[in-house]
Amino acid sequence: MKRFLADGRGRWLTLALAALTCLLVFGGTAVALTGDDTPTLRAGAAPKEGDEQAEDRLRQLDIATTSSRLAGDNPLDISQAGALRAAAANAARKLGKNAPGTDPPTFDGNWASVGPNPVVTAARSDSAFYALSGRIGALAIEPNGRFILGAAQGGIWTMDPPAAPGTPADGTWVYRTSPQDTQTVGAITIAPSNANIVYAGTGEGALSGDSMYGDGILKSTDGGNTWNHVSGDYFVGVSITRVVVDPHNASHLYVAVDRGRGGERRVTPAVHSRYGIWESTDGGISWTLLREVTEANGATDLEMDPQNSSILYASFWGDAIYKSTDAGHTWTKIMNGMPAGANFAGAQTRFSIAISHPSPTTPAVLYAGFDWNNADGSHHIAEVFKSTDAGASWAQLPGHGATDEDSVEDYCGTQCFYDNVIEVDPNNPNVVYAAGSFGYDLSPQSGGIFRSTDGGQTWLNLGWDLHPDFHALAMDPTNPDHILIGNDGGVWYSPDRGGRPSASDALNTVDWQDLNGTVDPGTAVVTHRTGLDIAQDTSIGTNPTLQARLWAGTQDNGTQRKSATSNTWFDVAGGDGGQVLVDPTDFHFVYGTYFGLSASLYRFTDGGASFFSNQFIQNGLTLSDRSEFYVPWVLNPNNQSQLFVGSYRLYRTDDAKGSAKWSLISPDLTTGCTGTAPNGARTCAISAIGVGGGTAAYVGTLDGNVWISPDA
Numbered sequence: 001m002k003r004f005l006a007d008g009r010g011r012w013l014t015l016a017l018a019a020l021t022c023l024l025v026f027g028g029t030a031v032a033l034t035g036d037d038t039p040t041l042r043a044g045a046a047p048k049e050g051d052e053q054a055e056d057r058l059r060q061l062d063i064a065t066t067s068s069r070l071a072g073d074n075p076l077d078i079s080q081a082g083a084l085r086a087a088a089a090n091a092a093r094k095l096g097k098n099a100p101g102t103d104p105p106t107f108d109g110n111w112a113s114v115g116p117n118p119v120v121t122a123a124r125s126d127s128a129f130y131a132l133s134g135r136i137g138a139l140a141i142e143p144n145g146r147f148i149l150g151a152a153q154g155g156i157w158t159m160d161p162p163a164a165p166g167t168p169a170d171g172t173w174v175y176r177t178s179p180q181d182t183q184t185v186g187a188i189t190i191a192p193s194n195a196n197i198v199y200a201g202t203g204e205g206a207l208s209g210d211s212m213y214g215d216g217i218l219k220s221t222d223g224g225n226t227w228n229h230v231s232g233d234y235f236v237g238v239s240i241t242r243v244v245v246d247p248h249n250a251s252h253l254y255v256a257v258d259r260g261r262g263g264e265r266r267v268t269p270a271v272h273s274r275y276g277i278w279e280s281t282d283g284g285i286s287w288t289l290l291r292e293v294t295e296a297n298g299a300t301d302l303e304m305d306p307q308n309s310s311i312l313y314a315s316f317w318g319d320a321i322y323k324s325t326d327a328g329h330t331w332t333k334i335m336n337g338m339p340a341g342a343n344f345a346g347a348q349t350r351f352s353i354a355i356s357h358p359s360p361t362t363p364a365v366l367y368a369g370f371d372w373n374n375a376d377g378s379h380h381i382a383e384v385f386k387s388t389d390a391g392a393s394w395a396q397l398p399g400h401g402a403t404d405e406d407s408v409e410d411y412c413g414t415q416c417f418y419d420n421v422i423e424v425d426p427n428n429p430n431v432v433y434a435a436g437s438f439g440y441d442l443s444p445q446s447g448g449i450f451r452s453t454d455g456g457q458t459w460l461n462l463g464w465d466l467h468p469d470f471h472a473l474a475m476d477p478t479n480p481d482h483i484l485i486g487n488d489g490g491v492w493y494s495p496d497r498g499g500r501p502s503a504s505d506a507l508n509t510v511d512w513q514d515l516n517g518t519v520d521p522g523t524a525v526v527t528h529r530t531g532l533d534i535a536q537d538t539s540i541g542t543n544p545t546l547q548a549r550l551w552a553g554t555q556d557n558g559t560q561r562k563s564a565t566s567n568t569w570f571d572v573a574g575g576d577g578g579q580v581l582v583d584p585t586d587f588h589f590v591y592g593t594y595f596g597l598s599a600s601l602y603r604f605t606d607g608g609a610s611f612f613s614n615q616f617i618q619n620g621l622t623l624s625d626r627s628e629f630y631v632p633w634v635l636n637p638n639n640q641s642q643l644f645v646g647s648y649r650l651y652r653t654d655d656a657k658g659s660a661k662w663s664l665i666s667p668d669l670t671t672g673c674t675g676t677a678p679n680g681a682r683t684c685a686i687s688a689i690g691v692g693g694g695t696a697a698y699v700g701t702l703d704g705n706v707w708i709s710p711d712a
Contacts, residue, residue: 040609135487200219207418219283255302300317427480460502470486551582
């Protein structure tokens with residue numbers, strides 16, 4: 001035990017503790033709700049503007065950690081670390097399985113879904129209310145028109161298409177995978193020769209801090225209604241970014257594998273989950289590694305030439321694009337015409353590629369989209385490149401449309417490793433889509449998805465009233481004009497390539513149909529529920545004084561509160577939602593965060609009665625402090641005016657309901673690193689805070705320190 005005095009700010013003691021558990025019982029008088037529980041939108045209210053550069057810095061720290069070897073006094077290689085983690089995970093499972101039950105009988109009840117079905121918020125383009133769900137990992141459309149959806153963390157779903165192309169989508173989503181299966185999906189592909197056979201690659205390949213690992217390949221032989229795990233112990237703990245199936249043989253397929261995130265990442269056999277390109281000739285049961293890559297260069301995309309199944313194209317993170325003409329046994333780098341002197345490793349470039357080859361008498365046309373670092377280390381915004389000679393050479397496309405909002409340049413912003421989609425009509429190489437982040441700096445805000453019908457010479461913005469951060473786009477194989485798109489907020493359908501036929505048409509002439517639900521755009525009242533409850537909650541908040549009004553922080557769908565009368569949830573803050581705190585004695589006071597310290601810490605004083613009424617409470621903080629992506633903070637259960645928040649130091653306010661001015665009450669409680677921590681963590685920052693209701697405070701850090709202050 002170590003003890004020191006921190007400049008009069010309190011005594012801090014390091015403790016060798018693994019965990020701290022505190023059971024809190026709250027009092028308070030319950031409040032009953034009457035009338036409508038839908039929030040209002042005040043004139044001029046809008047989501048708070050985030051700091052994209054700060055968010056990118058935090059994401060890059062995360063990537064740097066997972067892309068490097070393990071650190072420490074005695075570094076382990078990946079195989080050794082995987083073996084140790086696997087042993088620990090197995091021991092934990094056995095302990096949990098064999099431990100005697102000690103929970104009270106009240107914990108024996110069944111779980112019931114409380115949504116969100118759907119999430120409702122105001123769109124960024126025109127403030128109209130619309131429905132959201134959660135992040136999409138993969139999409140596909142069957143030849144009969146039925147939709148298949150793989151959620152980033154929500155399993156596999158299907159929906160029947162609209163009755164006719166011009167009619168509104170009014171169906172419901174049906175959950176198709178078992179709760180015992182992995183819920184994270186990175187790729188879905190329908191076998192071209194047999195539409196009843198569908199493969200799903202588990203583990204989301206978006207390369208973010210919460211792109212969770214999977215457990216291999218799921219297969220359906222009845223068009224997506226039922227699924228079976230077929231890959232044994234292959235690909236456990238990693239992510240499948242793409243599945244391609246031989247058009248002549250539904251049992252012959254290839255997958256691209258990159259890293260997976262989560263508690264047991266890399267806990268896999270050394271051979272069966274290597275990053276790279278793999279092949280199966282028996283319907284996904286057994287696999288052969290064709291091209292192995294290092295941990296820092298996972299396979300991020302994979303395409304097969306529809307005219308010749310022996311020709312494959314693959315891209316690798318921070319490396320290059322490659323081609324194989326012998327079914328993946330040998331590979332050649334194809335980068336002729338790409339930016340000279342580009343440092344793809346330095347930018348951790350993720351290449352998104354697509355192929356169209358409708359006729360055997362003409363060469364295959366390929367597109368690639370990515371950002372990169374120049375030779376001097378400066379960042380170059382994302383561009384789209386095109387090859388008309390099957391990858392032998394590339395040329396950068398003009399990128400601009402008739403107006404600035406139609407420019408495809410920089411389509412994925414500073415996070416092309418996360419949201420980067422290039423897809424092309426398989427029957428018409430002139431029709432190509434690029435999707436990425438969002439045009440936050442446009443007025444009105446729009447973008448994130450673009451379409452070209454002239455081979456990439458000009459582009460059209462299709463992002464009106466859509467949610468940011470795109471991850472998937474699928475075309476109907478019988479009519480490629482029918483498309484599905486998926487982003488951090490859910491899924492949309494268009495019967496006509498997204499609408500907006502020409503640059504002379506207004507931005508709002510898109511024809512997207514919201515498959516997350518239907519909402520009255522003026523009142524926020526839900527008029528149709530599709531059942532797609534897949535939001536990624538990062539925290540939950542409850543309040544004894546208003547028990548029906550639950551709260552949650554969610555990934556990129558804000559701090560939400562539940563309707564007291566239905567399974568509708570309302571995103572009342574926008575952006576990312578981290579740890580939500582609810583005053584246990586007064587439901588009007590709710591506290592939430594976005595990401596990092598510089599763009600976080602806000603307060604509601606109306607209990608979520610209106611959208612975007614939250615106000616920042618940052619006075620006294622050093623906003624440049626290094627911190628977690630979702631900063632930890634707690635409310636003192638015995639003093640609702642006292643909040644604690646951690647960067648690499650601990651702050652406290654004693655006037656949470658008033659001025660909310662913060663005071664620094666500790667020194668640096670970490671080992672002091674500004675980059676990757678000595679133990680391999682992403683940085684040196686506080687990751688957990690505990691306050692038991694008295695005067696003591698507990699702090700845990702990413703780099704392994706645990707502290708106590710008896711009188712914080």
